[in-house]
Amino acid sequence: MLWIIFALMTAAAIFVVLWPLGRKSAVERGGSDLVVYQDQLEEIGRDRSAGLIGEAEAEAARVEVSRRLLAAADTKAMAKPPASNPALPLRRRRMAAVSALLVLPLVPLGLYLMLGSPNIPGQPAFARIKTPQGNESIDSLISQVEDHLAKNPNDGAGWEVIAPVYMRLGRFDDAAAAWRKALVLNGDTATRESNLGEALVGAANGIVTVEAKQRFERALALDPHEPKARYFIGLADEQDGNRDGAASKWRALLADAPAEAPWVSFVRQSLARVTGEPVPETSGPSAADMAAAANMSDQQRTAMIRGMVAKLSDQLHANGDDVEGWLRLVRAYVVLGDRDKAKDTAADARRALSSHPDELKRIDELVKDLGLEG
Amino acid sequence: MIPELGHYALMLAFGLALIQGTMPIVGTRTKDPVLMSVAAPVALAQFAFVAIAFLALAECYVASDFSVLNVFENSNSQMPLIYRLTSVWGNHEGSMMLWISILAFFGALVAAFGNNLPVVLKANALAVQGWIAAAFELFILMTSNPFLRIPDAPFEGRDLNPILQDPGLAFHPPMLYLGYVGFSIAFSFAIAALLEGRIDAAWARWVRPWVLVAWMCLTLGIAGGSYWSYYELGWGGFWFWDPVENASLMPWLAGTALLHSAVVMEKRAALKVWTILLAILTFSLSLMGTFLVRSGVLTSVHAFAVDPRRGIFILAILVLFIGGALSLYAWRAPLLKQGGLFAPISREGALVFNNLFLTSACATVLVGTLYPLALQALTGEKISVGPPFFDSTFGPLFVPLMLVMPFGPLMGWKRGDLLGAAQRLFAAAMLSAVAIAATFALVRGGPVLAPFGVGVAVFVMMGAATDIAERTMILRLPFRAAARRAIGLPRSAWGTAFAHFGIGVTLLGIIGVTAWGSERIAAIKPGQSLTISHYRVTFDGTFNRAGPNYQDIVGHFTVRRPNGQFVGVLEPSHRTFPARDMAVTEAALMSRGVSQIYVSLGDPNPDGSVAVRLYYKPHVLMIWLGAVFMFFGGGLSLSDRRLRIGAPRPAKTRAALQAAE
Structure with missing residues (x-):
């Protein structure tokens, strides 16, 4: 078309x-x-x-x-067109x-052919928003919620919806901001306070900062049984060097815990870390996974890894901003022995990151390190 | 698909421009009328394809197609429609598209309506237009391509620079470009005349309408830009002698000179060589303006991109066209026949005077703009040439120009009567003296010279009125007869009077605001007031307001007279754009007659007070009102039927003429 x-x-x-050009003589008559x-x-x-x-x-x-x-x-009379050989102008x-x-x-x-991109269809934003397709990426959903919140900044429920999503994506600063809004708009609760604290800890790379600690303390003031706040207060003790304090707080937390609570094994592991004792009875689900992987045949294991790589590749082709992801993907292909794929991936990465010179440099360095040029 | 269609249309336009630049020239060299006649349809087709490309880009912006890199970088789907549209030219690539669209548009106008032009002149001129178009289309495709794509379209764009999200931006760049690019027609005609080696009085008449259109648009464009910076940049200055502003002022000065020398050439066949040179220089200055703004040589609001590759490309275009044109001029100009003679005291003499001072003023601006750049390039030393330099060089050059201006239209061609003109201007001079005395008596403060400035402005305005009064004999004939004469007066005479009057109005505005403007800068808390001129402005507090893609902190101010009478409300704001993480101040203006009260909001202090800048700008609107007068005057001149020869004239006039002869 x-x-x-x-x-x-x-x-x-x-x-x-x-x-x-096809006309016998110029029909155009100029002025004079x-x-x-x-x-x-x-x-x-x-x-x-x-x-x-x-x-x-x-x-x-x-x-x-x-x-x-x-x-x-006079000039006009002199400048009569010369009667030349009619074959010449023809x-x-x-x-x-x-x-x-x-x-x-x-x-x-x-x-x-040099500059065009005939294969890329036009993608007007309005058409894209109006016709949602099944495979809408999480990014587009987030951007829709963000748009909604930009227009209705006082929608407390909206902030509460988006905050955990930010947490899961590792966007801790955004998560903290969202929880703060939710706190102001929806009122203080222990859960909200401790969620905000958790986001602050995430933003500080796992360190329980003074402000985060204040949040957890406020949460405990509202509800002394809030488990997340109790855990993090313990973590704060550990980070201050007070291992005994941490151990006693976590033991108390485990004692109050309902047996089926999903965080129990996690707290147990933390407790084991500070006391130096082995983890009692139950083993974590991740350990089970590892064990399953160990029992697999080589073929099965490769298939599992390939599946993970393919998933990563799909994600990156849908949203190419993640330079770490690209680096990981290129390395993964080299490990799997698929150097052609690795080269293609590096080329894709360059295209996707073309507007970020610093990140391009990282891709180029990796390509050089792995000897993928040429 | 739409962006790809636009991309390909631009490439086709480039191909057509190549043909437009060569085939007609071969035709004029070999005197082959058929080859010459290719020029017009190709110019029209070139315009059609450039227009398709431009509309395609505009459609991408309106529909927020972020698979186009340029749209992603400069737009945002949350922006109101008007800014999605204006952001087409709010960035480097898009503004170059606008540039060539206007270029092709003018070429198409010549092709479509140039039937009164000699075939050879038209073919050559369109060929030169073709070269310019080809050069800039290649520039766009190679270094500033707005149609480059992103394979996986992002969901949201990066937004337009907030400073540019303003109605002012909707109109001032296109106007400015209409002006810049309009002068390309004069340039093409000049080169065509040089190529042909023949130029006469008729040439001036063919070129004048184009120069006039370009000049009108440039006038309005400069005024619009000045008004935009006045209210958008938040401190109420209307002219900064910023290199980018100078880049638009220089073609205006040269173009004004060209406009006047073309009159001499048309009427007296004199100043031919000079007019050709001015035509070349005016467009060269326009090109240089583009180079200065676009190459990133200057860092300012207007330098959207800093990219050396672009700079070198534009520099090459500049060298090619300016160097080529001037070489051709040096080679061919001596062959041109000199025209009519005139006495120093005559209409021609006055216009030569005008040319002399306008070009000198233009040269001082050029020096003031380029000297710092040259110095920095050669020695690395950074200096800035600011208002003091321009005030002490540009000002003195303009004063004699203003004083002589009213004499020009009153003097006869060939030999003028200076004494007679002076007598007729006696009333204007008296009025000006009264204005000076009245200013001294009534206004306190301000520079001593300011009342004399008012006198000059009044003299210019009254001089323009005198011209009309003399021609219509309104003071000597009964009103009815005078009115009949006024209608019979050539429209260009009215145009001259209006444009000259406009200069006086602008001058009055500039003097008023610089001499008697006042400002107050203070940190005030809600409930406190500031007094400026004869108004009391009370700060009532701030509140938040959400816009489509921004958040406003709005200050609420009430303006009252000292006796407490309510005058109005001012709501300046501090506007934050989350998409770019940028903030701008939105000043609030209140017009009282032609004067304005101007408030802009600074950052809030921790103690609850807000920094406020409050200005009283007397007569400030007259600056831009004058430009509107000039534009209107240009329009009247343009509608003069003498500039539309070829159009059938009404039979009644012809009968009257025969009776008279």
């Missing part, structure tokens, strides 16, 4: 050039300076009769313009036609 329209446009352009001078003469008469200039001045001007008129008429016109037939398709086509 695109190429058909291109062809039609090109044909129209060629026609515009060939059409005047004679007209201008005649007009000037009339103007003098008009000005004179309106009394704008005196008779003497009018006469002088008339003489001057008449002189110009005669000179122009050959020239044919050459002109041929050059148009060459230049018009070739120049734009050459440029287009």
Whole structure:
């Protein structure tokens, strides 16, 4: 379709050039300076009769313009087109036609092959928003919620929806901001306070900062049984070097815990870390996974890894901003022994990151390190 | 698909421009009328394809197609429609697209309405237009391509620079470009005349309408830009002698000179060589303006991109066109025949005086703009040439120009009567003296010279009125007869009077605001007031307001007279754009007659007070009102039927003429 329209446009352009060339003689008749001078003469008469200039001045001007008129008429008479060999202009016109037939398709086509992107469809934002497809990425959902919140910044429920999503994506600063809004709009609760604290800890790379600690303390003031706040207060103790304090707080937390609580094993592991004792009875689910992997055959394991790699690749092709992801993917292909794929991936990464020179440099370095050039 | 269509249309336009630049020239060299006649349809087709490209880009912006890199970088789907549209030219690539669209538009106008032009002149001029178009289309495709794509379209764009999200931006760049690019027609005609080696009085008449259109648009564009910076940049200055502003002022000065010298050439066949040179220089200055703004040589609001590759490309275009044109001029100009003679005291003499001072003023601006750049390039030393330099060079050059201006239209061609003109201007001079005395008597403060400035402005305005009064004899004939004469007066005479009057109005505005403007800068808390001129402005407090893609902190001010009478409300704001993480101040203006009260909001202090800048700007609106007068005057001149020869004239006039002869 695109190429058909291109062809039609090109044909129209060629026609515009060939059409005047095909005429036997120029039908276009130009103006001449004679007209201008005649007009000037009339103007003098008009000005004179309106009394704008005196008779003497009018006469002088008339003489001057008449002189110009005669000179122009003389030049015109002399400049009669020379009666030359009629075959000569015909050959020239044919050459002109041929050059148009060459230049018009070739120049734009050459440029287009160099610069155009015929395979990328247009993607107007409104059309994309109005026709949601099943495979909408999480990014688009987030951006829709963000738009909604930008317009209705007082929608407390909205902030509460988006905050955990930010947490999961590792956007801790955004999460903290969202929890703060939720706190202001929806009121203080222990859960909200401790969620905000958790976001602050995430933003500080796992360190329980003074502000985060204050949040957890406020949460405990509202509800002394809030498990998240109790855990993090313990973590704060551990980070201050008070391992015993941490251990006693976590033991108390485990004692109050309902057996089926999902965080129990996690707290147990933390407790084991500070006390140096082995983790009692239950083993974490991640350990089970590892064990399962250890029991797999080599083939199964490779298949599992390939599945993970493919998933990463899909994610990156949907959203190419993640330079770490690209680096990991390129390395993964090299490890799997698929150097061609690794090269292709590096090329894709360059394209996706073309507007970020620093990140491009990292890709280039990796390519050099792995010997993928050429 | 739409962006790809636009991309290909631009490439086709480039191909057509190549043909437009060569085939007609071959035709004029070999005297082949058929080859010459290719020029017009190709110019029209070139315009059609450039227009398709431009509309395609505009459609991408309106529909927020973020698969186009340029749209992603400069737009945002949350912006109101008007800014999605204006952001087409709010960035480097898009503004170059606008540039060539206007170029092609002017070329198409010549092709479509240039039937009164000699075939050879038209073919050559369109060929030169073709070269310019080809050069800039290649520049766009190679270094500033707005149609480059992103394979995976992002969901949201990066937003337009907030400073540029303003109605002022909607109109001032297109106007400015219409002006810049309009002068390309004069340039093309000049080169065409040089190529042909023949130029006469008729040439001036063919070129004048184009120069006039370009000049009108440039006037309005400069005024619009000045008004925009006045209210958007938050401190109420209307002219900064910023290099970018100078870049637009220089073509205006040269273009004004060209406009006047073309009159001499048309009427007296004199100043031919000079007019050709001015035509070349005016467009060269426009090109240089583009180079200065676009190459990133200057760092300012207007330098959207800093990219050396672009700079070198534009520099090459500049060298090619300016160097080529001036070489051709040096080679061909001596062959041109000299025209009519005139006495120093005559209309021609006055216009030469005008040219002399305008070009000198233009040269001082050029020096003031380029000298710092040259110095920095050669020695690395950074200096800034600011208002003091321009005030002490540009000002003195303009004063004699203003004083002589009213004499020009009152003097006859060839030999003028200075004494007679002076007698007729006696009333204007008296009025000006009264204005000076009245200013001294009534206004306190301000520079001593300011009342004399008012006198000059009044003299210019009254001089323009005198011209009309003399021509219509309104003081000597009964009103009815005078009115008849007024209608019979050539519209260009009215145009001259209006444009000259406009200069006086602008001058009055500039003097008023610089001499008697006042400002107060203070940190005030809600409930406190500031007094400025004869108004009391009370700060009532701030509140928040959400816009489509920004958040406002709005200050609420009430303006009262000292006796407590309510005058109005001012709501300046501090506007934050989250998409770019940028903030701008939105000043609030209140017009009282032609004067304005101007408030802009600074950052809030921790103690609850807010920094406020409050200005009283007397007569400030007259600055831009004058430009509107000039534009209107240009329009009147343009509508004069003398500039539209070829159009059939009414039979009645012809009969009257025959009777008179």
